[in-house]
Amino acid sequence: MKLPETSLNTAEMKVNGIVKTTRDAAEIGDEHVGTSRETPLKADAFEMDEEVKMDKIAYHFGEIMDIMGLDLTDDSLRGTPDRVAKMYIKEIFNGLNPENLPEVKLFENKYNYKEMLVEKGVTVHSHCEHHFVPILGQAHVAYISNGYVIGLSKINRIVRHFSKRPQVQERLTEQIAAELKRVLKTDDVAVIVDAKHMCVSMRGVEDTSGSTITSHYGGVFQTNNQKRVEFLKYIEMD
Numbered sequence: 133m134k135l136p137e138t139s140l141n142t143a144e145m146k147v148n149g150i151v152k153t154t155r156d157a158a159e160i161g162d163e164h165v166g167t168s169r170e171t172p173l174k175a176d177a178f179e180m181d182e183e184v185k186m187d188k189i190a191y192h193f194g195e196i197m198d199i200m201g202l203d204l205t206d207d208s209l210r211g212t213p214d215r216v217a218k219m220y221i222k223e224i225f226n227g228l229n230p231e232n233l234p235e236v237k238l239f240e241n242k243y244n245y246k247e248m249l250v251e252k253g254v255t256v257h258s259h260c261e262h263h264f265v266p267i268l269g270q271a272h273v274a275y276i277s278n279g280y281v282i283g284l285s286k287i288n289r290i291v292r293h294f295s296k297r298p299q300v301q302e303r304l305t306e307q308i309a310a311e312l313k314r315v316l317k318t319d320d321v322a323v324i325v326d327a328k329h330m331c332v333s334m335r336g337v338e339d340t341s342g343s344t345i346t347s348h349y350g351g352v353f354q355t356n357n358q359k360r361v362e363f364l365k366y367i368e369m370d
């Protein structure tokens with residue numbers, strides 16, 4: 133796994149015995165910018181066993197709850213650290229592990245279908261990597277076959293895989309597009325993500341009406357305006 137390229141300067145300081153890097157909150161702030169198309173992962177991200185990861189997360193999440201003053205002996209709270217750990221590793225962030233990338237079988241385009249195929253309204257359930265709160269929305273995807281087609285559900289699975297990571301919406305859009313281009317062996321791919329960020333609605337400016345739209349137009353979707361308009365018409369966003 134490639135390490136992220138970042139132009140941010142980092143400096144370490146110790147606060148109450150804990151090493152902190154001064155970039156993070158101080159430099160990125162609430163701007164919701166990502167630093168690269170690849171998810172910033174450590175080189176040894178998947179060397180630790182998943183069971184060990186869950187034990188460690190449960191321990192540390194329990195510490196967070198304890199620091200906040202919650203009584204972990206309470207029946208309702210006792211299992212929360214374990215539940216959160218399992219949810220992180222097995223569910224909402226299982227798209228971090230490349231082993232979980234959906235396998236996609238290519239079929240020959242026997243119908244000789246030459247128009248665009250649009251899959252609209254694909255569920256996006258992701259999490260903002262700056263606040264670890266949900267990003268909820270939809271993805272609209274189009275491609276034009278280069279002689280190959282894939283099962284429709286594979287598009288949903290690819291969207292879901294990259295959503296199940298701590299994300300920024302721009303990167304999510306680019307990662308979905310890049311994977312579709314790779315498996316379909318064509319650049320003629322368009323992706324639009326329209327999503328609401330809970331970190332904008334539940335905190336910060338607390339705006340509940342706005343949503344964020346990001347797009348990627350590859351191949352003919354970039355060079356041929358008509359194709360783009362046709363796609364937008366199908367998803368009723370033009």
Ligand SMILES: [Zn+2]
Nearest residue numbers: 260262263331
């Ligand atoms: Zn956020």
